[in-house]
Amino acid sequence: xxxxxxxxxxxxxxxxxxxxxxxxxxxxxxxxxxxxxxxxxxxxxxxxxxxxxxxxxxxxxxxxxxxxxxxxxxxxxxxxxxxxxxxxxxxxxxxxxxxxxxxxxxxxxxxxxxxxxxxxxxxxxxxxxxxxxxxxxxxxxxxxxxxxxxxxxxxxxxxxxxxxxxxxxxxxxxxxxxxxxxxxxxxxxxxxxxxxxxxxxxxxxxxxxxxxxxxxxxxxxxxxxxxxxxxxxxxxxxxxxxxxxxxxxxxxxxxxxxxxxxxxxxxxxxxxxxxxxxxxxxxxxxxxxxxxxxxxxxxxxxxxxxxxxxxxxxxxxxxxxxxxxxxxxxxxxxxxxxxxxxxxxxxxxxxxxxxxxxxxxxxxxxxxxxxxxxxxxxxxxxxxxxxxxxxxxxxxxxxxxxxxxxx
Amino acid sequence: xxxxxxxxxxxxxxxxxxxxxxxxxxxxxxxxxxxxxxxxxxxxxxxxxxxxxxxxxxxxxxxxxxxxxxxxxxxxxxxxxxxxxxxxxxxxxxxxxxxxxxxxxxxxxxxxxxxxxxxxxxxxxxxxxxxxxxxxxxxxxxxxxxxxxxxxxxxxxxxxxxxxxxxxxxxxxxxxxxxxxxxxxxxxxxxxxxxxxxxxxxxxxxxxxxxxxxxxxxxxxxxxxxxxxxxxxxxxxxxxxxxxxxxxxxxxxxxxxxxxxxxxxxxxxxxxxxxxxxxxxxxxxxxxxxxxxxxxxxxxxxxxxxxxxxxxxxxxxxxxxxxxxxxxxxxxxxxxxxxxxxxxxxxxxxxxxxxxxxxxxxxxxxxxxxxxxxxxxxxxxxxxxxxxxxxxxxxxxxxxxxxxxxxxxxxxxxxxxxxxxxxxxxxxxxxxxxxxx
Numbered sequence: 001x002x003x004x005x006x007x008x009x010x011x012x013x014x015x016x017x018x019x020x021x022x023x024x025x026x027x028x029x030x031x032x033x034x035x036x037x038x039x040x041x042x043x044x045x046x047x048x049x050x051x052x053x054x055x056x057x058x059x060x061x062x063x064x065x066x067x068x069x070x071x072x073x074x075x076x077x078x079x080x081x082x083x084x085x086x087x088x089x090x091x092x093x094x095x096x097x098x099x100x101x102x103x104x105x106x107x108x109x110x111x112x113x114x115x116x117x118x119x120x121x122x123x124x125x126x127x128x129x130x131x132x133x134x135x136x137x138x139x140x141x142x143x144x145x146x147x148x149x150x151x152x153x154x155x156x157x158x159x160x161x162x163x164x165x166x167x168x169x170x171x172x173x174x175x176x177x178x179x180x181x182x183x184x185x186x187x188x189x190x191x192x193x194x195x196x197x198x199x200x201x202x203x204x205x206x207x208x209x210x211x212x213x214x215x216x217x218x219x220x221x222x223x224x225x226x227x228x229x230x231x232x233x234x235x236x237x238x239x240x241x242x243x244x245x246x247x248x249x250x251x252x253x254x255x256x257x258x259x260x261x262x263x264x265x266x267x268x269x270x271x272x273x274x275x276x277x278x279x280x281x282x283x284x285x286x287x288x289x290x291x292x293x294x295x296x297x298x299x300x301x302x303x304x305x306x307x308x309x310x311x312x313x314x315x316x317x318x319x320x321x322x323x324x325x326x327x328x329x330x331x332x333x334x335x336x337x338x339x340x341x342x343x344x345x346x347x348x349x350x351x352x353x354x355x356x357x358x359x360x361x362x363x364x365x366x367x368x369x370x371x372x373x374x375x376x377x378x379x380x381x382x383x384x385x386x387x388x389x390x391x392x393x394x395x396x397x398x399x400x401x402x403x404x405x406x407x
Numbered sequence: 408x409x410x411x412x413x414x415x416x417x418x419x420x421x422x423x424x425x426x427x428x429x430x431x432x433x434x435x436x437x438x439x440x441x442x443x444x445x446x447x448x449x450x451x452x453x454x455x456x457x458x459x460x461x462x463x464x465x466x467x468x469x470x471x472x473x474x475x476x477x478x479x480x481x482x483x484x485x486x487x488x489x490x491x492x493x494x495x496x497x498x499x500x501x502x503x504x505x506x507x508x509x510x511x512x513x514x515x516x517x518x519x520x521x522x523x524x525x526x527x528x529x530x531x532x533x534x535x536x537x538x539x540x541x542x543x544x545x546x547x548x549x550x551x552x553x554x555x556x557x558x559x560x561x562x563x564x565x566x567x568x569x570x571x572x573x574x575x576x577x578x579x580x581x582x583x584x585x586x587x588x589x590x591x592x593x594x595x596x597x598x599x600x601x602x603x604x605x606x607x608x609x610x611x612x613x614x615x616x617x618x619x620x621x622x623x624x625x626x627x628x629x630x631x632x633x634x635x636x637x638x639x640x641x642x643x644x645x646x647x648x649x650x651x652x653x654x655x656x657x658x659x660x661x662x663x664x665x666x667x668x669x670x671x672x673x674x675x676x677x678x679x680x681x682x683x684x685x686x687x688x689x690x691x692x693x694x695x696x697x698x699x700x701x702x703x704x705x706x707x708x709x710x711x712x713x714x715x716x717x718x719x720x721x722x723x724x725x726x727x728x729x730x731x732x733x734x735x736x737x738x739x740x741x742x743x744x745x746x747x748x749x750x751x752x753x754x755x756x757x758x759x760x761x762x763x764x765x766x767x768x769x770x771x772x773x774x775x776x777x778x779x780x781x782x783x784x785x786x787x788x789x790x791x792x793x794x795x796x797x798x799x800x801x802x803x804x805x806x807x808x809x810x811x812x813x814x815x816x817x818x819x820x821x822x823x824x825x826x827x828x829x830x831x832x833x834x835x836x837x838x839x840x841x842x843x844x
Binding site: 018019022023025026029030032033036037040065067068069116117156157158159160192193230261263274277278280281282284285286289292293296297299300303304307308310311359362363364 | 425426429432433436440474512513515522523524525585586629631640641642644645646647649650712713714716717718721722724725727728729731732734735736738739740742743791794795796827831
């Protein structure tokens with residue numbers, strides 16, 4: 001131990017306590033911010049990586065809103081779907097009431113037993129016809145898809161529901177936690193507390209429209225086409241065809257029927273980008289703050305170390321003259337920084353957990369995983385060592401002859 | 408003396424250009440980050456109607472299910488039912504009142520070449536325009552009788568007026584909305600509300616609507632529900648009327664109550680109303696009605712986004728680190744000047760003189776850092792606009808208050824940072840410094 005000169009380093013530090021304390025606090029606070037930022041960034045990135053279940057790269061949607069006196073929703077939808085489905089490059093198209101990642105839709109409560117005050121599970125409703133599964137790019141993994149005879153026309157202001165549904169695997173598992181999901185096909189669930197529906201099939205995965213919702217994968221598909229004046233079409237294109245088809249179909253629909261307006265033409269990709277914009281922005285802002293802060297702290301350490309080297313030139317020269325190697329001088333400054341950093345990262349660990357607890361309480365964030373703390377400590381140690389390396393090397397280059405001169 | 412200190416300070420800053428640049432940059436970064444996040448938070452939490460925010464109250468009635476509360480902590484639903492909205496409007500127990508709802512519809516411009524377009528519509532009562540002191544360019548709101556007689560009248564926004572009528576006075580002209588002809592009675596001037604407090608149920612930072620029309624048009628024309636519709640129980644029966652009369656909430660209600668007495672009376676009225684309704688088999692939950700003034704309602708609806716608050720606290724910590732950095736560097740710098748300080752003390756400068764001299768030097772660093780920080784904040788706000796898109800554009804403007812705040816914050820924080828190093832510097836004993844020479 002004695003050859004590492006811990007004792008002299010410590011005593012020298014005690015003569016300039018404030019400087020050492022300042023660096024330690026800076027390191028502690030930097031660690032607190034950096035580690036919490038990385039944690040938040042990782043959480044957001046995980047949110048953004050979730051897959052919506054649909055063919056995001058090749059799908060788009062638009063809205064048709066009728067207004068004229070002679071507007072007929074039923075024939076309009078029939079003609080529109082026939083037109084879109086027959087357009088070359090289109091894989092499939094459906095009329096649908098809501099779309100994943102768009103942020104607006106319908107939700108209803110479902111329960112396994114009929115009646116008031118029973119346990120229920122919320123789910124998003126997608127009203128689709130027999131093309132729904134293909135257009136949305138989901139797979140029926142148990143039971144069967146709807147067939148053309150299952151589909152009904154849903155009148156405006158209708159409050160009742162079809163007798164059969166497709167549900168997601170996640171919904172099946174939530175409704176029937178004790179039954180394997182494959183065996184829930186054919187079981188009855190209740191909507192509006194008492195109206196029965198039979199599960200015709202289970203689909204693998206598709207998200208509800210609201211990306212911030214807790215039960216994101218709770219989805220129920222009902223076999224119906226709406227007769228509303230305003231409806232949405234969801235179109236899945238062949239790979240590479242989307243950007244060509246988007247304006248083409250918009251124009252074709254607009255000119256085929258003048259009793260309505262076509263609006264809200266968006267690709268799923270851009271919708272998804274918009275839905276997660278807040279998270280993406282948070283990631284970018286926190287990353288910037290983190291990097292800049294680390295640089296500021298690093299440069300601060302460089303500045304302070306340079307000063308301390310300049311002030312101790314004469315002592316360093318003397319030590320060199322008395323036989324200390326260049327390595328010993330570098331080691332002195334590195335070790336000094338290491339000691340200060342150690343105090344810093346230990347305080348930093350406590351502050352990191354403290355800030356995380358605060359964020360959990362005030363904003364409902366998750367509790368930080370333990371391994372973030374040691375990783376953060378390691379990073380800050382490294383930052384300190386790298387920052388001090390330059391000034392330490394300059395110190396090592398001070399010629400022993402300096403000791404003999406008066407400054 | 409001051410100019411002399413200024414000159415000394417500049418000399419001292421020039422002597423250590425890199426170190427000085429580092430300090431200025433640190434302060435600029437800290438101030439820039441803090442100002443950006445403070446601005447966003449300040450604008451998000453700003454009072455959109457300062458002169459009467461204490462007199463406007465949002466009405467909540469607990470019409471929810473007997474088995475569970477509408478929201479956590481027994482919070483009543485954030486909107487009311489059609490039945491309650493129309494009943495409260497008929498009772499007219501407040502000084503002013505307006506139930507409201509959002510919807511949308513197609514506008515067909517008169518010209519053959521003009522394409523029809525979708526417009527946002529607010530359904531409201533005549534008091535709406537008085538409650539919120541809407542600015543009128545032409546005309547005014549509709550009359551009380553227009554509400555009850557279900558007249559086909561509209562107030563349109565300035566932008567809509569420009570689109571439909573080229574911006575001229577369009578009072579009395581006809582506009583075709585949702586397939587019906589409406590008479591324009593008023594044109595609003597630019598009306599920007601941040602937040603758009605009168606309806607925050609679909610997010611607080613939407614724009615004010617393009618068209619305003621009498622509330623009962625909802626029933627008359629069977630208009631669709633905008634915003635959120637929440638139901639704890641399905642409508643009884645089929646058809647539009649059954650849906651309107653259901654226990655689904657989709658309507659907002661604001662009242663103007665000029666003093667505490669009026670507020671107490673209105674609360675009594677609400678409680679009596681709910682008690683009467685209980686006799687009719689509605690309102691199964693215990694009495695739980697609320698009246699919140701504008702800022703209370705904004706707080707309740709958590710208008711300031713969590714992310715904005717998190718970023719503000721992170722940026723304050725960032726500023727703190729930058730200041731600690733500056734303290735350390737100043738300390739090192741002033742200690743390096745010990746010999747010079749010792750000499751000045753020896754030839755007669757008092758401690759006060761030295762203190763003033765160094766505080767001036769610190770303040771210069773602070774002011775320069777602050778100005779740079781302000782520029783940085785401006786850039787950051789532009790960056791936020793590009794990251795979050797158009798809908799935040801009303802949240803990222805720098806105003807005079809903010810500019811003054813930034814410079815003030817920079818000077819105060821840099822002087823605070825400079826105090827300790829300065830104090831240390833003036834306490835250097837002249838003798839010891841002169842000796843070592």
